[in-house]
Amino acid sequence: MKTPSSLNHLVDALRVLPGVGPKSAQRMAYHLLQRDQPGAAALAHALADALARLQHCQRCNTFTEQDLCELCSDPSRDAHQLCVVEMPADLLRMEQTLAFKGYYFVLMGRLSPLDGIGPSDIHFDKLLARAQDGIVEEVILSTNFTVEGEATAHYLAELLRAQGLKVSRIARGLPSGGELEHVDSSTLAQALIERRSL
C-alpha cells in the first residue's frame, strides 16, 4: 500500500515552512485536502502571486511590489536619518510610534552563525551603499535586544563608524509604565548604566 505521490509531494513541500516537521506536515496536508480545499487553492495562488510580484525595495530592502517602496518614495521624510531594523514588521511597529521621520533599512534578518546566517545573507553591502549616499548623517540601529540582534548591532556599528557615519542604538530600559519590581535584572541593570542626566 503506497501513499499517492501527489499527497507525498504535498507533505514534503509543506516541510519548507519553518517549524513544520513530518508529523505536522501530514496533519496540515490532511486538513487542507479534507476540510479546506478552497483555502488550499487560495494558498497556492497567494504563494505564486507573492513570488511573482514581491521584490526588495532598491533603497530600503523591504518587500514591495514596485522598485521603490511607498515609504522610500515619500520625499517629505528626513533623509539625514536612517533607521536599521531586522524585519518589515519592525519597520511597521516603528512607524506606529509616529516618533521617527527618517528613512529605514530592513536587514531581512539578523546575524545568526548557528543558523548559518552571516553578513552576506543580511544585505550589509546594500546597507553600506545606502548609508553612504552623502545625505545620511546618522544611522540608528534598531535591531532587537536579543543576543543575535545585539551582535548584529555591534558588527554594523563598527562597519558604519569606519565610514565616518554617526551611529546610535535605540535605548534599552524599563518599558513605559514598567515597575522596578517586575522588570528583569538585566534590563534594570542596563537602565541604570544608560541613565540620563536631567
Next chain:
Amino acid sequence: MKTPSSLNHLVDALRVLPGVGPKSAQRMAYHLLQRDQPGAAALAHALADALARLQHCQRCNTFTEQDLCELCSDPSRDAHQLCVVEMPADLLRMEQTLAFKGYYFVLMGRLSPLDGIGPSDIHFDKLLARAQDGIVEEVILSTNFTVEGEATAHYLAELLRAQGLKVSRIARGLPSGGELEHVDSSTLAQALIERRSL
C-alpha cells in the same frame, strides 16, 4: 506605510494551516520569500497538483489518484473483514503489522462535537453502504483510544449492529514489552477487565 497586498494575501492564506496564527503566518511568509523561494514555488505547485489529482477512494474513502485505491484494487485480500480507521496514516500503520488481510474504511476524522464534526462529516453513510455489500461479515473498529475515537467507535458500533453486522473493537491493554509499574492506571484497569482466558 502599507504592506504590499500580495504579502498580506500570503500571510492571510497561510492561516488556513491548522495551528498557524497571525504571528507564525507572518514568520512563514518572510521565511519563504526571504530564504526559500524555490521551496515556496514547490509548495504552490504541490498544493495545486494534490488538489487536482487526489480524490477519495470510492470504496475505502482514503486519498487516491484513481477511482479505487491500490489496496481496494487488490482482489487477494479477505473481503469478509472491514477495518475502520480514522486517518490514512492509521491504515499505513495497520498494514505495517502484516496482521490484517481484509479491507479498510478510512473515516477521514472522528466524531468531535466541539470542533463541529458530526456523523455527516466523517462519511458514516459511505461506511454503512460499504459494510452492507453482502460480503463483509465483521467490522473491526480501529479508531484511536482517545475520547473522540472511543465515542466514534461506540456510535458506529450501534449503527452497524443495527444492520446485523458483527462488530468488534481492537483491544486495549499493555503494550508489548510493557511493565505494570510503568503503565497508566486506566490502561491497566482496562487490561484487567478485558483479560483473556488461557
